[in-house]
Amino acid sequence: MEILLPSEVLERIQKKIGNQSISHYLLTLIEKDLQENQPYTENDEEKVKERLRSLGYID
Amino acid sequence: MTKVLLFGMDGGEPSLVFEKWRDLLPNIKKLMENGSYARMNSTIPPNTIVAWNSMISGRDTSELGVFSYTYKTPSGETRLVSSQNLRCKVMWDIIGEYNKRSIGLFVPLSYPVHPIRGCLVSDFLTPDIESNCAYPESLKEKIKKLGNTEVFFDVVAGLAEHKHLDPEDLIKRAYLMTDMQFTLLKDLFHNEKWDFFMAVMLGTDRLQHMLWRHFDETHRRFIANSPYHDAIKNYYIYIDAKLGELLSALDDDTVIIVASDHGMIKQEGKININNWLIEQGYLVLHKDVDLSQKQRFSSSFINMEKTIAYGSGAYNARVFINKQIVGSRYPKISEEIIQKLKSIPDDKGNPLDTKVYKAEDIYKNTSDPNCPDLTVYFDDLRWASNPDLGLSGLYSWESAMGADSAGHSRQGFFVISGKKIKKKGMMPDIDICQVAPTVMKILQVPIPSDLKVKPLEVFTYGLFS
Numbered sequence: 345m346e347i348l349l350p351s352e353v354l355e356r357i358q359k360k361i362g363n364q365s366i367s368h369y370l371l372t373l374i375e376k377d378l379q380e381n382q383p384y385t386e387n388d389e390e391k392v393k394e395r396l397r398s399l400g401y402i403d
Numbered sequence: 404m405t406k407v408l409l410f411g412m413d414g415g416e417p418s419l420v421f422e423k424w425r426d427l428l429p430n431i432k433k434l435m436e437n438g439s440y441a442r443m444n445s446t447i448p449p450n451t452i453v454a455w456n457s458m459i460s461g462r463d464t465s466e467l468g469v470f471s472y473t474y475k476t477p478s479g480e481t482r483l484v485s486s487q488n489l490r491c492k493v494m495w496d497i498i499g500e501y502n503k504r505s506i507g508l509f510v511p512l513s514y515p516v517h518p519i520r521g522c523l524v525s526d527f528l529t530p531d532i533e534s535n536c537a538y539p540e541s542l543k544e545k546i547k548k549l550g551n552t553e554v555f556f557d558v559v560a561g562l563a564e565h566k567h568l569d570p571e572d573l574i575k576r577a578y579l580m581t582d583m584q585f586t587l588l589k590d591l592f593h594n595e596k597w598d599f600f601m602a603v604m605l606g607t608d609r610l611q612h613m614l615w616r617h618f619d620e621t622h623r624r625f626i627a628n629s630p631y632h633d634a635i636k637n638y639y640i641y642i643d644a645k646l647g648e649l650l651s652a653l654d655d656d657t658v659i660i661v662a663s664d665h666g667m668i669k670q671e672g673k674i675n676i677n678n679w680l681i682e683q684g685y686l687v688l689h690k691d692v693d694l695s696q697k698q699r700f701s702s703s704f705i706n707m708e709k710t711i712a713y714g715s716g717a718y719n720a721r722v723f724i725n726k727q728i729v730g731s732r733y734p735k736i737s738e739e740i741i742q743k744l745k746s747i748p749d750d751k752g753n754p755l756d757t758k759v760y761k762a763e764d765i766y767k768n769t770s771d772p773n774c775p776d777l778t779v780y781f782d783d784l785r786w787a788s789n790p791d792l793g794l795s796g797l798y799s800w801e802s803a804m805g806a807d808s809a810g811h812s813r814q815g816f817f818v819i820s821g822k823k824i825k826k827k828g829m830m831p832d833i834d835i836c837q838v839a840p841t842v843m844k845i846l847q848v849p850i851p852s853d854l855k856v857k858p859l860e861v862f863t864y865g866l867f868s
C-alpha cells in the first residue's frame with residue numbers, strides 16, 4: 345500500500361532525520377504509537393526477556 | 404457427552420516415560436496399557452511455545468506465525484512474542500463456537516489471556532500476577548491466596564541470574580510451583596464445568612535442562628555420585644502421582660491424553676554460528692563492532708550490503724539469507740551453506756549428524772520476514788547454537804546454567820486412553836499437528852475445512868461420527 349504525504353511534510357522529516365530512511369522513521373513512530381495496545385510494558389518485557397535469557401532460551 | 408483431559412508434561416522424554424521409568428509411573432503406564440501411545444514428532448523447531456500451540460491448533464510453525472521467543476518488527480526492533488502473535492485459532496476458540504467449555508492452565512504462549520468460554524490462566528511468559536494473566540479476572544484472587552505468586556508462573560521468575568540458582572533451590576521452587584498450580588488446577592477441575600481441560604506442567608522441562616548431567620552417565624560433563632542423581636526421576640514420579648489424583652476423580656466418559664511438546668537430549672556444547680558465518684565469509688559486520696569481548700549478537704551489527712547470511716537461535720540455529728544480495732543465486736547459495744553446515748565436525752574432529760531444514764520444504768507460509776531460511780539441528784540437537792560474538796573459535800561451553808545440561812529433542816510422547824479409544828499399544832510415530840483434530844473429533848466439533856491434518860485412528864469403530 346502506498347501512503348501519500350504532502351511534500352512539505354516530507355521535507356521537514358528529511359531535515360529532522362538527515363540521511364536516515366523516511367520509511368524506517370515512520371515505521372518506528374507508528375510502532376511506538378501502537379505499543380499502547382501491546383501486551384507488555386517496556387519493563388514487563390525486559391523482565392520476561394531476562395528470565396528467558398537466564399534459561400538460555402533467547403540470545 | 405465425552406470430555407477430554409489433556410495433561411501436558413513440558414519436555415517429557417519418550418524414552419524415559421515409555422522405557423526407563425515406565426514401571427515407576429503407574430498412572431501413565433496404566434493409560435498406556437489400556438490405550439494407545441506413540442512417539443510424537445514435534446514442530447520444527449521443537450520450541451515449547453510453538454509446539455504446544457501446534458498441538459492445540461493443528462497448524463505448523465509458519466501458520467502459527469511464531470518461530471521463536473522473539474520476533475522482529477518491520478522497523479527492525481526485537482520484541483517478545485505473546486499470544487497476540489498467534490495467527491490462528493486454538494482449541495478453546497474453535498470449540499467455544501460450538502458451546503464447548505474449556506479450562507486452559509499454564510499453556511505456553513497463552514499470555515495475555517483473552518475471553519473464552521471457560522477459564523484461562525497464562526504461562527511462564529507472564530510478567531506477574533497484576534498483568535492480564537487470568538480469565539475471568541476473579542481467578543487472580545485464588546492465585547494470590549496460594550502464596551508466592553512469582554514462582555507460580557515459573558521457577559526462575561524473580562531471579563536475575565539463573566545460573567547462580569543452586570540445584571537444591573531449583574528443585575524446591577519446582578515443587579512449590581507445581582503444588583500451587585495443582586491447588587488451582589484441582590479447584591477448577593472439580594468446581595467448573597468443562598468439556599476440554601488442559602494443563603501444562605513446566606517443572607519437567609526446567610529440571611531436565613539443568614540437572615540432566617547429574618543422571619546421564621553418557622553426558623560429557625556427567626557429575627558422578629551427585630546428590631541430585633534422582634531429582635528428575637523423582638519429579639516424574641511426583642507428577643505421575645498428581646495425575647493419578649485427577650484420574651481417580653474422572654467419570655468413564657472422559658478421554659485422557661498425556662503428552663509432551665518435545666523430548667530432551669543431552670547437550671554436548673554449542674557451535675558459534677555467527678563466528679562460523681564470519682569465518683566462511685557469509686557474514687560481514689560493520690567495522691566498528693568490537694569483537695574483542697563477548698557480546699550478544701544484534702542485527703544492527705550486520706553490514707547488509709555485504710552480508711549473505713546471518714544466524715540466531717540458542718538451541719537450534721536459524722539462518723537468514725540476505726535475498727537482496729544473493730538474488731537469483733539463492734538456491735545455489737542456500738545449498739552451499741547447507742552442505743558446509745553439515746560438514747562441521749565436533750570439537751574432536753568427529754562428524755556430526757547435522758540436519759538442515761529449508762523453509763520451503765517444511766512450512767506452508769514462508770513469506771513471513773521472521774521465517775528463517777534454514778533451521779539447523781547440529782548433531783540432531785545434541786549440539787546447540789550460540790550466536791554471540793567475541794567468542795574464540797567454533798565451539799563454546801560456557802553459558803547460562805539452563806542451557807548447558809540438556810536441550811530439546813525432536814520427539815515428545817503421546818498417550819491416549821478412554822472408553823472409546825482403541826487399545827493399540829505402541830503405534831508408529833505420530834505428528835503433533837494430529838492432536839487437535841483428534842480432540843475435535845472426540846468432542847464432536849467439526850474440524851475446520853482448511854485444516855488438512857488427519858485425526859489419529861484410535862477410535863473404537865462407530866462410536867464417533
Ligand SMILES: [Zn+2]
Pocket residue numbers: 413414450451452608664665
Ligand atoms: Zn517445552
